[in-house]
Amino acid sequence: MTSVPLSAPLPEDPPVSLWRDAWQRLVRNKLAVVGLAMVLILAFAAAFGPMLTPYDFLSQDLDARNLAPSLTHLFGTDDLGRDVFSRVLYGSRTAFLVAVVVTAIAVLIGTTLGAIAGFFGGFADRLIMWFTDMTMSVPNLLLVVVINASLKTPLSQWMEAQYLATLNPIFRETVWIDFILVFGSMALISWPPYARLVRAQVLSIRSRPYITAARALGLTNRIILTRYVVPNAIGPLIVSVSAGLGTAMVLESAFSFLGVGVNPPTPSWGNMISDGLRVWQHYPHLLAAPAIVLGLATVAFSFLGDGLNDALNPRGSK
């Protein structure tokens, strides 16, 4: 019998962690970097923008109405003499707030339902998936409109009743109704994709050989869940959340545009566009400023989402 000695191992590259590897792939993708930069700028504007502008979004200057863009008013002024630049900055705050809160609620609902469906299967799975499919087959804008329209009156009545019963001034603040309605109805239409995604992930990961292998090694459920299932499921979820943030911003502006979103005077890109549309023949800047900013925001989230997708799912980007 021939004995062949084992060779000395060849030098290997230092191991690259999953996340570092993904980050490197993301940074190499020019469009993704542009998207990320734009998102960061927008987030900065949403957080600190209002402190940087000399005008309050509500301060009216009736002597300076409908001014064209200039150095004193970067994006001009609107029909009440309010500074459009300041209002766009405040709008970014609304957009971010809605996007983050709505996506957070939707991810919470979706992940929970999806995980339950995927993990337990059987009747729970069928019931949840039936509900998911139903929700997904109603055109989402119409669904929000229905939810909004049917909840607005009962909610106001309930708030009023609460106020009369407790005399707590919180219940007189009608702005809350707007926010609850907008956040609630948007979250109620946004969760199904997350539920589907998480269910599919749980199902496919549960049946992978490396989970069986981990079980065979005698690892506990907790370790399997934290070391194997979560890291493998979280990539697609991150991609989906990034895309979801962009979608939520667009949806918010769409609802404001339709008049079921955040009500004036709180500025939102959607209701600025809606206002601008009425006078666009005479003052195109009132339409262009919020529209272009919204367009840039959605493009930024698209770029970032696509880049994340390529970075976190290297299989698909081959």
Place this chain on the structure above:
Amino acid sequence: MTERLLEVKDLRIEIDTRRGPATIVDGINLHVDAGETLGIVGESGCGKSLTMLSLLRLLPNKIRVAGGSAAFQGSDLLKLSPRELRETRGGKIGFVFQDPMTSLNPVMRIGDQLSEPLIHHRGMSKADARKRAGELLRLVGIPGAEARLDAYPHELSGGMRQRVMIGIGLACEPDLLIADEPTTALDVTIQAQIVDLVKDLRKRLGMSVVWITHDLALIAGLADRICVLYAGTVVEDAPAEQLFAGPAHPYTRGLLASIPRMGGAETERLASIGGTPPEPGRRPPGCPFAPRCALAEDICRQVVPKLASMQGGSAAHRVACHVTSRALEAA
């Protein structure tokens, strides 16, 4: 001297990696004579499939030919115009791929898939091509041949699908049939049937065959000559019976020793070759096999051995090894 059908010289193939191009196939020389069956043997990743795919420019993205030539019937395959290339593909050179499940179009009837080369190379009408496709199915031994023309690939068994693939490869009666591990995805019993089928067809059609495999035992009765590939180079090239009788390269010896034999003592352990082949781009400076070789000397780690006939041996038996070619010389 028999006529050379294909002569590959100094073929080099590179892959784009993040660290830059890495050489996968490093100066391969091999030839196929008219009417001959050449077996190409090697571990997965040694570049045996890529070598053959490169001849018809079927390499996957990011992998490309970096140098060399491939003379076939008076022209260099690597420099063909798109039109000549198309005429060669499927016309003069037929290809049979590894996995018939994925290599056949799942949404196309097999009759149409068989007809395609006939329509594009022979200029046949659809009806004529269909008739010929039926004959081809009978030729490759599919029962109820004509009736199967309207079947989809998923409706056939694995062995039947591979017969269809072979039928496609043979449709235009090519001068050379390249079979890229055609039996790897099949059951052992079916493997033998496919080998017998190709043997039989080669006799009837008088073509040359290149059979790529990692299984030396499989082609023992099929190949006239065998090329052993290791890490992108030819390490041994010999007529089949000489290779089995007196393997010269330590790698070939290791391969042969790892084939289980009938009648061996029950306690006898199968030999295995320790270590793994070097990755492309990390090949050692000297002989690529040196790190795994029991016979390696200093020269092996510094100088790449050339493929040469063994002194005192047959001229057709060539090996790329500093040590064993010398040992024979001394004997």
Place this chain on the structure above:
Amino acid sequence: MRIEAIRESAGLTKPFLEQFLNYVLNLLQGNFGNSLSSGRKVWSMISAAAPVSFQLGLCAIILTALIAIPLGLIAGLNQNSKLDYTILGSALFLWAIPPYVAGPLLMVGFLLVLPGINMPYGWGGIFDAKIILPLIVLSFQPIALIVRQTRAAVIEVLSEDFVRTARAKGVPETLVALKHILRPVLTPVVTQLGLIMITIVNGAIFVELVFGLPGLGRLTVQALTNSDYPVILAITLIGSFLVMFSNLIVDVLYPLLDPRAADSMKGR
């Protein structure tokens, strides 16, 4: 006093479940109730508006298929080339521009470039030139969606072994693209019909509003401003029906596109 009378006549004093049951029973008889703002029958309002939206939507779907599938095919076949980036970049751009922004901006652009032209506003039938601009705007997002879907599917199919087989047979490249690549690509793309329908229903709301088209979309917005629930509910039902109907069409088409699916269905 009057409020109570109206409540009584609208059946709002009855228990919730009874109200719901009545609504469903009426629906089954084709009765959507009456509009709260105009008092007209909801059904007659919808049947007046629906043809506008349906024609517009159907044309948008056809336009999408004609433009998006070839573009996606070209982009996928030339992956990572300048052409690919141009097509993909444009698709991403179209996707990111909501119709209520694209509409007005295009209108502005239209008037600036061609000042003498008539306002592209209002409905003059599907063959009227005024329909071109709204149709284009309505197709933007579906086109972007399908271009990206098609491209991704082409790239996936390109790595399949059977494409290599087709090339090894000597099939000309154009025929490889049309017979071996496009065909399998259509299967995943067609399954997106339901999603496209949602995009179009959403888009129609804005496009009809911006371009003053008297369809279901504009009716939705009007109903919304007037809190006209019966109308909103009816339109939502019709929208959902359209999406489910599209999904049904997909289920019927699927086995025709993929013979493997046909077999597994027979097996059931």
